[in-house]
Amino acid sequence: MRALKVGASLSEHGITYTRLANGDGRWAVNVMVNRQRHHQVIGLESEGYTRTQAEDVIATLKASKRTASHGVQGSRQPASLTVATAADDYLKYLKNHDGKDITSKTMRFTEHLKPHLGTKYVARLTDDDWLAYVGKRKEEGASAGTINRERSALLHMLNTMRRRRQLAAVPLLARQREPAGKLVYLSPAESQRLLRAAERDQSLLAHPFVMITLYTGLRHSAALNLRARDVDAGRRILWIGKDKAGRREQAMPQILAEYLGELTADMAPEDLLFASARAKSGRAYQMNSIFARCVARAGITKHVTPHTMRHTAATNAAQAGIDAATIQAMGGWKTRAMAERYTHAASMRDAMDTLQHRLTSRRVTPKLQRRSRQTA
Template sequence: MRKLKAGASINEHGIVYTRTATDGRWSVNVMIAGQRVHKVVGFESQGYTRQQAEDYVATLKATKHERETGIVAPRNRKSFSLADAVDDYLQYLREHGGKDLDNKVRRFEQHVVPHLGKLKLHAITDDDWARYVVKRKGEGAKPATINRERSALLHLLNTARKRKLLRDVPALERQVEPPGKLVYLSPAQGQRLLKAAESDQSEHALPFVMIALYTGMRHESILALRVRDVDDERRILWVGDDKAGQREQPMPSILATYLRELVRGRAADAFLFASARAKSGRIYQASAIFARCVERAGLGTGITPHTLRHTAATNAAHAGLDSATIQGLGGWKTRAMADRYTHAANLSVAMDALGARLSGTVTPELHRGSGKRR
């Protein structure tokens, strides 16, 4: 290129460099879909290089591919990695009201991208996922955690297919989760937790425990509530950011009365769990506050904010509500997730009935044993 005289050119695979009297010009001269494309891309003095010419040809070929197959090809497939796709996907969610965005960002940034980010989006296979699972298990991740990361990755891939960025999506084998113990608080334990929250040094302790205990809302959804989301007259909380999407969350009168006083005189856009130090204007998590209340209430270990979600559902089941109603109250995606609460409540009722039936039929002599061998 440096040795070219003015007016001379070099042509390689349709990319043409021409030396002018004072500059260097990049252009393309290629056949695309049976049509000759001859176009000046730019000049050296403007900062153009061979890369811009190559990118332009790649764009022309991708457009041809889209017309023929309906599949949108990445404009620069060589550099369109999973990491690039994650950035594009998260931006797409922000622009289209995506759900559970904070958790998706965390799972991608902390785990998926560090392990799989360099792979090309269109070339990810089930074998790549299997290797990822082995690495995550080696890091101590449990099957449930890996399955949540799988859900985030599958949503990215299926969204890309819906947007015609991908033709096929791998299955990504789901990990078998061991059956978990259904942990919930008794009414007496719930009252102890409320008293502990009432005496906590944080102003957010009691509102968080009240909302979680009486509605079963998810941790993140509670913290995202604003004053305008509280409708104490209809006894409704408007949930705008939840795994189940936007919905109305019913609440009992005791919580509606409490929240009416809590939001009185506050601006409609104000967060219920405001924080002047946080960039978003609200606290990001209440786990430390909650753990302090649990300890003060003497509830032992293993009690988390999610325990109150189980507690609300269990109380609803014991009150006689059916699975469909409980599903709507808690925002579960499937009926099966609500069935376990009604199943447990039915078993409890059955055991009470069995105990009442058998009471008085076991004599003290038979219960103690006669001490004689027969």
């Protein structure tokens, strides 16, 4: 796959992987099921899609065919199981089996999926039901990216039920096309201004949050879940227990290790770094408003969110010459392609600097082309 040239593809068992012009990889399926041709783009490698998702789509198509042709049910639950009831059972299952990203999944089901789809029967959920949901969410002002994240939560629930033999087949649920956005990150000067603004902010959580996310690139929720016991200042390691990428060790630079060592010196091991007395969970639910206030006070006019700090850490690491494999491990990305976009941007910047130096470091005198006179 890595050796594929632009436009080239690899196909096997109805699954096709294509190398795109921007270096990304695209997964698609093209299979014949029940005398009907099914061709569908699954997603991009940079978005986290792998061969597994393509295999799941084919398995779903074949399961649907068996159900329609032979009445195979394979469900341990009654046909009257609704999305709302299934969601409660699914979230409980995740908590008992060390599931990932439970907080955000709970929010998406509670605030959006259950209110709109809660009365639908899981076994009878169709693509038309999903399209109706998409229409309602767009009317509420939800973006394509937000709807796609809700779709991922719903699909994960349905596929989990299928693996537990509670459901025979899973509908495809069309993914919304997201607009291509440019990579936004802070320059070193902007980063320092933001740090100073956070240090002067009235919230005691502002400066630790900016320090941690700037120097590690941690995700918003992973940073907020940190406890004093997770900080190993001597080894310069953060122990990440709850993150999209799962449990892992997060290395940190010396400046952050010394900062967190002082911050946690008088804290009990179970104390949260971002504790909040008002929050039911005991920790701050989000830092968006505090972070936005610091950004404004730093005089940064570009659109910056807490996730921008993740891009900033990766971009600055790439510009410092760190390879994609190390950046992938540092940020906890699932695929190399998601980290390579930062090294690609850094390589192009170096290439442009080299080109400029070569063109401006020597005197170039263009040779005039004179048109010869033709005499009659």
